[in-house]
Amino acid sequence: MNVESSTNQTQQSAMMAMLASFWFEFRQNKGALYGLIFISILAFIAIFADFISPYDPIEQYRDVLKLPPIWAEGGSWAHILGTDALGRDMLSRMIYGSRYSFYIGSIVIFFCLTIGIVLGLLAAFNRGFIENTIMRLMDIILAFPSLLMALALVAVLGPSLENAMIAIAVVFIPHFVRLTRAQALAELGKDYVASSRSMGASTFRLMFINVLPNCMAPIIVQATMSFSSAILDAAALGFLGMGAQPPSPEWGTMLADARQYILSDPWMMGVPGLAILFTVLSINLIGDGLRDALDPKMKTAKG
Amino acid sequence: MFSFLFRRMLVLIPTYIGITLIAFAFIHVIPGDPILVMAGERGLPPEKYAELMHAFGFDQPLWKQYLDYVGQLLQGNFGVSFVTGRPVLDEFFELFPATVELAFFALFFALLIGIPAGIIAAVKRGTFFDHSLMTISLTGFSMPLFWWALLLIVFFSGYLGWTPVSGRMSALYFFETPTGFMLIDSLLSGEEGAFKSAVMHLILPAVALGTIPMATFARQSRSAMLETLNEDFIKTARAKGLSPFRVTIVHAFRNALIPIVTVIGLSVGVLLGGAILTETIFSWPGIGKWMVDSIFRRDYPVVQGGLILIATIVIIVNLIVDVLYGIIDPRIRRQGH
Numbered sequence: 050m051n052v053e054s055s056t057n058q059t060q061q062s063a064m065m066a067m068l069a070s071f072w073f074e075f076r077q078n079k080g081a082l083y084g085l086i087f088i089s090i091l092a093f094i095a096i097f098a099d100f101i102s103p104y105d106p107i108e109q110y111r112d113v114l115k116l117p118p119i120w121a122e123g124g125s126w127a128h129i130l131g132t133d134a135l136g137r138d139m140l141s142r143m144i145y146g147s148r149y150s151f152y153i154g155s156i157v158i159f160f161c162l163t164i165g166i167v168l169g170l171l172a173a174f175n176r177g178f179i180e181n182t183i184m185r186l187m188d189i190i191l192a193f194p195s196l197l198m199a200l201a202l203v204a205v206l207g208p209s210l211e212n213a214m215i216a217i218a219v220v221f222i223p224h225f226v227r228l229t230r231a232q233a234l235a236e237l238g239k240d241y242v243a244s245s246r247s248m249g250a251s252t253f254r255l256m257f258i259n260v261l262p263n264c265m266a267p268i269i270v271q272a273t274m275s276f277s278s279a280i281l282d283a284a285a286l287g288f289l290g291m292g293a294q295p296p297s298p299e300w301g302t303m304l305a306d307a308r309q310y311i312l313s314d315p316w317m318m319g320v321p322g323l324a325i326l327f328t329v330l331s332i333n334l335i336g337d338g339l340r341d342a343l344d345p346k347m348k349t350a351k352g
Numbered sequence: 353m354f355s356f357l358f359r360r361m362l363v364l365i366p367t368y369i370g371i372t373l374i375a376f377a378f379i380h381v382i383p384g385d386p387i388l389v390m391a392g393e394r395g396l397p398p399e400k401y402a403e404l405m406h407a408f409g410f411d412q413p414l415w416k417q418y419l420d421y422v423g424q425l426l427q428g429n430f431g432v433s434f435v436t437g438r439p440v441l442d443e444f445f446e447l448f449p450a451t452v453e454l455a456f457f458a459l460f461f462a463l464l465i466g467i468p469a470g471i472i473a474a475v476k477r478g479t480f481f482d483h484s485l486m487t488i489s490l491t492g493f494s495m496p497l498f499w500w501a502l503l504l505i506v507f508f509s510g511y512l513g514w515t516p517v518s519g520r521m522s523a524l525y526f527f528e529t530p531t532g533f534m535l536i537d538s539l540l541s542g543e544e545g546a547f548k549s550a551v552m553h554l555i556l557p558a559v560a561l562g563t564i565p566m567a568t569f570a571r572q573s574r575s576a577m578l579e580t581l582n583e584d585f586i587k588t589a590r591a592k593g594l595s596p597f598r599v600t601i602v603h604a605f606r607n608a609l610i611p612i613v614t615v616i617g618l619s620v621g622v623l624l625g626g627a628i629l630t631e632t633i634f635s636w637p638g639i640g641k642w643m644v645d646s647i648f649r650r651d652y653p654v655v656q657g658g659l660i661l662i663a664t665i666v667i668i669v670n671l672i673v674d675v676l677y678g679i680i681d682p683r684i685r686r687q688g689h
Contacts, residue, residue, distance in 0.1 A: 080487075080490075099494035185366050186365060188367050189367055189371055190667050192367060192663040192667055193371075193659065193662065193663050193666070194373055194621045194622070194624040194625030194628070194662065194666065195621075195625055196625035196626075196628050196629070197624070197625055197628060197643060197659070197662060200628065200643070200644065200647055201378060201647070201659060203653060204382070204647045204655065205381050206381050207376065210417065274406070277494065281494075281496055284496055284498075285496065285497070285498055285629055288498045288629070289628075289629070289632065289644060290648075291647075301496075301498075304498065304499060304502070306495075308502065309634075311502050311505060311506050311510070312505075312506070312509075312510045312517075313381075315506045315510065318499065318502055318506075321499075322496060322499035322503070325355065325496045325499065326491070326494055326495055326496060326499070329492060329494040329495075329496070330490065330494035333490060333493065333494050334490070337490075338407065341586075
């Protein structure tokens, strides 16, 4: 048993204690717990879509067009949620659609986190010209309503799900840059940074090893909230025909398909809309829970 | 105050250069030759092509094109629509009142319900009302706007048959629209029933568009009120024996206004973005639908001009919010930035 491994052990147990206290705080928030349960189920469905789904999501069953769901008159057990105007099984489309939500959310957040954090840290560590350039650039992006900017970007790049995700990431990044910069600036004034610097730590080390971990709590919360906004915006772009293209079973695109039948067959838009609502709501609830658990200072005044 | 405004405006210059650069870049990065796109499937004879290239200035070096473009913008020339052949600025001012009318009533609806609900929730903290309101507002906050709008149509237009599905005015009425605001114009026209028709057309889109800001206002005013209600000056005011109503509204609410005004200012961008979806769904002839239609029609000068004009609105609103801070909180004004 040497010294190094015992420090490792101490670090590990400290980590465990942190996780335990985090989980204790998080559990206090009932809403966040329900959100987590819903998202876990959805993740399970998305992963095992191939096994759960009763039909192929884009196969058209031409003899059962616009079949109502099981609880409505004329529904059939063969298609529990009914079929759409082209005879595709709604349940299968919903199941495969859940994959898109995770795909969109994760990719957008990945870009937002990497680019947003690097630019934010660069701005905080290089006050003056670099900082001004980065921050003014972000102001410019923020001067456009995000959906409009995303639409214009997709118009340039061409309508597809991947381009919609790039566009959404671009309009979300400024929020991450501003947040990271503000957090980093607050940390830079603290003693531990000065002592690290006096011991000769490189700027790179200061940025990513010393300062960044202490800025992460609000960034994680922002990332969670942006995950849900990304799903909403991608669905909106899909709805406008600028996101996922038919026949992909993306929920927003499904709503666009259902739109022309809203007065004759309103049930068609019920399920995809509810699915988007519950997914987004669950993630927002988790975000609220994370905020309370990660940083007691940010705790929203609760009853 | 004026020096504050002046400095605030100076910062806008680089932002504006960036905005014009983005709008300028837009027409140069779109896939394909803009002239060929404009010509469509039929194609163009070469001499006509060269003539158009020259007319739009596409044969000039890029930096010169940009300077020319900014020069034109400064003279109020935002280009001409490929589709209608009309100046972009004219189209904008024709459609803008429709969006203002919609956004104004959406904001009105959101403020009217969101802020009182937030205040009551803060005062009655921890009660059933508080919990239900927070649940409802988080749901509103997570609602896909376009789905919510469709639900409203299905229920109020389809099932109950109370409101029309789309547009701003019933086809039964025909009158001049000098102001562009349908509620005012219908009253001025003196046509019987026209005003009612305008109101009925406005209600659903305004409620749909106002729902998400309403949820935000309720949450924000609740947390801002909770913070001020804990302050010492509130305890003093209570101890002096002031009525609970006076303490809540005059003492607490006034001090909670800053964060509330901030979200109201931010919500204007949200409203303009939401107007894109709302106007498309309700066929509301405003600038949101105009932008979407232009993107689909590849009417690039309109998209380009529209981007700048809409960004200008957002910037002006942010400026107004900053000035409002000074009015609400004299401390900010005196700091003199």
